[in-house]
Amino acid sequence: MGEAAVRAGCRYYFGYPITPQNEVPEYMSGRLIQVGGTFVQAESELASINMVIGAAMAGARVMTTSSSPGISLMQEGLSYLAGLELPAVIANVVRGGPGLGNIAPAQSDYFQATRGGGHGDYRTIVLAPASCQELCDLTIKAFDLADKYRNPVMIMGDGMMGQMMEPVEFPEPIDPADLPVKDWTLTGAKGRPSRVILSLLLAPKVLEDHNFKLVRKYDAVVRNETDWEEYMLEDARQVVVAYGTAARIAKGAIKRVREMGLKVGLLRPKTLWPFPEKPLKELSRVVRQLLVFEMSAGQMVEDVKMAVEGQAQVHLYGRPGGVIPTPDEVAHQISHYYYQAGLMDRDQQGERLGGAA
Structure with a gap:
């Protein structure tokens, strides 16, 4: 710098x-x-x-x-x-x-x-x-x-x-x-x-x-x-929104859940103001599940909710106080909401039920 x-x-x-x-x-x-x-x-x-x-x-x-x-x-x-x-x-x-x-x-x-x-x-x-x-x-x-x-x-x-x-x-x-x-x-x-x-x-x-x-x-x-990065959004059914260091952790988490067959992508704001409202709003027309990951108790999540205007479910995984989650922790949160929303295909559902059995 x-x-x-x-x-x-x-x-x-x-x-x-x-x-x-x-x-x-x-x-x-x-x-x-x-x-x-x-x-x-x-x-x-x-x-x-x-x-x-x-x-x-x-x-x-x-x-x-x-x-x-x-x-x-x-x-x-x-x-x-x-x-x-x-x-x-x-x-x-x-x-x-x-x-x-x-x-x-x-x-x-x-x-x-x-x-x-x-x-x-x-x-x-x-x-x-x-x-x-x-x-x-x-x-x-x-x-x-x-x-x-x-x-x-x-x-x-x-x-x-x-x-x-x-x-x-x-x-x-x-x-x-x-x-x-x-x-x-x-x-x-x-x-x-x-x-x-x-x-x-x-x-x-x-x-x-x-x-x-x-x-x-x-x-x-x-x-x-207004500037942002798109990562693996082409076929995404769930999108993680994160910035800075949290976005790097999120990319590692997304690689892990992709290996599990979950179709997850990332939208990373590079400008926090102006916030990328337009791409998020457009994204919410095809993706109904968003997970905001930030190293706070939840602040950017408010901008995400305003951007999508109720067109998608917005969840938060926030860790305040200087705690740095691992990619595995974030991957667990991603998969939790992914399965909860019923976004996996039938063969994935079978594999998950078989694994649980």
Whole structure:
């Protein structure tokens, strides 16, 4: 993530230590010096997100990272970034909660990330990588989307992804000087009219117009940037919906139940916002059984239920608190609901009854 940010033209990083994402600021503290950038270990997450606002106003590609409680402290700043229409990248390497929780992998910050988290009507684009390669690729994409829509973009991983090691292919680095000029930045009004960037709009009608402008932008994000992966859906009679690390576990589970003859596939959201509502709704017309698997007590399941609009049964298998289920555990849940719904063929029913006998 750190190297991808540098190669994407990020030259400013402000953050505060918290496990399990400390490898990112540790890496950036040395790497940014090599490319003439600036690293600041702020005195708190509150300070770091406001430093991000300042660098974004000046037109820089800027980033901060943290983990769950630290991201909670940044929520006011995220609302300001959205209201000010400033591009920035924020990464959350999620740990167990609520409260101080633990440092184990979890996905329990889904509501916080996809509902804005802070105050007011706004949206944060949320990307959900499932591998180290995607951590790299989606970090670069996050900076591009932030600039394109002048909006904060969040990368949402988890503690397992923050500690795993995998091969990664990096693209060639870009020169920040080659990025498109941002004609709205605050660079000092020398030889041009002054510019103002603010979110304090006291007249209700003026603020309403600003909010509707943001809504139109968010509608464009939904139309253009919704992304997901389909896995073994061609003949699926049951579909698992999972993201990030949970989706990797789900793939292992699906391979196991496929060997048992169960026709199960996976839909993996790569953008948590915008959420892939349309493909899920279309899928629910032919698949009547969905199993949502997430490393939380159940949060994304609400978006899945809203997407299918009652056209399919939606079940949840959630493990909160940093517990990581094995593929065998998830396979057991898949087969339980598969058999319960009577989705197996007659020969499979016979085999199952024979095995039970």
